Amino acid sequence: MKVSRIRFWWCPQCNGVYKKVGLESRIQMYEVPGETVVMGTIECGRCHTVYQARDIWSGKHDLPREHWKEFRSATGERIEL
Ligand SMILES: [Zn+2]
Numbered sequence: 001m002k003v004s005r006i007r008f009w010w011c012p013q014c015n016g017v018y019k020k021v022g023l024e025s026r027i028q029m030y031e032v033p034g035e036t037v038v039m040g041t042i043e044c045g046r047c048h049t050v051y052q053a054r055d056i057w058s059g060k061h062d063l064p065r066e067h068w069k070e071f072r073s074a075t076g077e078r079i080e081l
Helices: 023-030 053-058 065-075
Strands: 008-011 016-019 041-043 050-052
Touching: 041 053, 050 053
Parallel strands: none
Antiparallel strands: 008 016, 041 050
């Protein structure tokens, strides 16, 4: 499975932004030949919406590009790995 290099995901329900903890190790775990099974769910800590972990790691819920500049200037964080 291709893992997104964007270091943050967001919850469109409440605009919560979360760092993907352990992104480098997920890339090593999931980017292997053959089919990757990514189990489990990840819950938004603010509004408790539940997302599939697979969707988070593959980048489906990445922080949208139009918010990068604002987020970067507010936090000083690097967006991409
Ligand atoms: Zn949320």
